[in-house]
Amino acid sequence: xxxxxxxxxxxxxKPFEERSNLSKLYLCFAIVNAGMSSDVIKIMxxxxxxxxxxxxxxxxxxETLRTILNFVESKKEVVIGVMRESKLDDFxxxxxxxxxxxxxxxxxxxxxxxxxxxxxxxYKFLSQTI
Amino acid sequence: MNEYQLIITIVNAGFSGTVMTIAKEAGARGxxxxxxxxxxxxxxxxxxxxxxxxxxxxxLIVANxxxxxxxxxxxxxxxxIGTKIKAITFSLPVDHVSGLKx
Numbered sequence: 001x002x003x004x005x006x007x008x009x010x011x012x013x014k015p016f017e018e019r020s021n022l023s024k025l026y027l028c029f030a031i032v033n034a035g036m037s038s039d040v041i042k043i044m045x046x047x048x049x050x051x052x053x054x055x056x057x058x059x060x061x062x063e064t065l066r067t068i069l070n071f072v073e074s075k076k077e078v079v080i081g082v083m084r085e086s087k088l089d090d091f092x093x094x095x096x097x098x099x100x101x102x103x104x105x106x107x108x109x110x111x112x113x114x115x116x117x118x119x120x121x122x123y124k125f126l127s128q129t130i
Numbered sequence: 131m132n133e134y135q136l137i138i139t140i141v142n143a144g145f146s147g148t149v150m151t152i153a154k155e156a157g158a159r160g161x162x163x164x165x166x167x168x169x170x171x172x173x174x175x176x177x178x179x180x181x182x183x184x185x186x187x188x189x190l191i192v193a194n195x196x197x198x199x200x201x202x203x204x205x206x207x208x209x210x211i212g213t214k215i216k217a218i219t220f221s222l223p224v225d226h227v228s229g230l231k232x
Contacts, residue, residue, distance in 0.1 A: 026225070028134075031162050031190070056142035058163040060150040060189075076162050078190070092226040099229045108192055110136065111220050 016120045024085040024124055026115045029094060030108035031057065034075035034104075041079060043098060047090045049081035050128050082126045083111070132223040134196045134230070136190060139205055140166070141217045143185035149209050150189065151216055156204035157197035159230075164188045192230065 013019070028049065030040045037054045044052055059074030083091060088111055095109040117123045137158075141149055146163045153161065168184035193201055204221050211214035 029190075043197040052184075055164055057165075057190075060146070060161045060163060078162060078164060088226045094226050096228045106229075109225070110134065110224040112136065112194060114225055 013129065016123075022123075025123075026083050026111040027073060027083060027114055028081045028083050028088075028091055028109065028111045029120060030079040030109040031076055032079065033104065034077050036105060036107070037077040037079050039098065040095075041081075044079065044081045044083070044091065044093050047083065048087045048093065048128055049058075049078040049083050050126050051080075052079060054079050063102060082114070084127050132225060133195060134192055135195055135221045136192050136223050136224045137198060137201055137205075137219060137221045138187040139191070139217050139219045141187050141209065141215055142191070143187050144152060145186040145209065145215045145217070146189050149205055152188075152204050153191055153201050153206045156201040158193055158201050160193050161189050161191040164190065173225045190226065192224065 003084065028046070032040055034036065034056070041052045041054070046099040055078040057078045059076050061074050091111070092109070095107075099105050099107060123129075137151055137153075139153075143165070143181040147184070150161055150163075164187070167189045170184045191201065199222055202221060205217055205219050209217040209219070
């Protein structure tokens with residue numbers, strides 16, 4: 001007598017990167033004068049940046065110029081955030097406006113493409129697709 | 131290819147001024163120095179039984195791709211691993227740059 005064994009339906013799910021429309025992520029940097037980082041964070045969060053970090057830094061202005069102007073050191077703040085590729089144009093335009101607003105708002109901003117993200121939840125958090 | 135590149139140089143603390151002088155002579159306009167800490171001396175800690183905190187400085191320079199090679203070569207020749215400054219230099223392509231006036 002033949003024994004019927006229940007066939008298990010083993011439905012293999014496609015990997016996350018194949019079944020969803022992924023957008024490339026970029027690490028955005030904005031280097032501004034000390035005290036200006038809060039304004040830059042507001043801009044980045046308004047555009048759609050999920051995580052922002054601030055790191056203290058020092059500028060490297062000419063030492064002769066520094067002694068003439070009696071500056072001890074030029075303090076900077078480096079703002080780092082992760083953003084989707086589709087938001088980069090907005091980021092660039094907003095930063096251009098920010099730099100043009102006042103002479104105090106001197107700085108530079110740029111973005112570096114990320115090559116890989118570890119973990120689906122991490123990707124969803126960084127790309128704000130949760 | 132990207133118009134600008136970010137040059138990152140990691141040196142022992144106190145040498146960022148020397149590296150920036152070399153970079154400026156090779157065509158860099160300016161840079162930003164971030165304080166950092168190295169993590170490569172675990173074996174020394176075990177050997178001598180004391181915690182060694184190798185202070186480092188990380189120099190960020192955004193430069194036009196035309197001068198990137200000159201800057202990196204100058205830093206490597208005058209402050210590279212073969213010298214006492216022992217600078218490690220690499221570059222990354224950057225997009226959507228704003229705030230630079232060349």
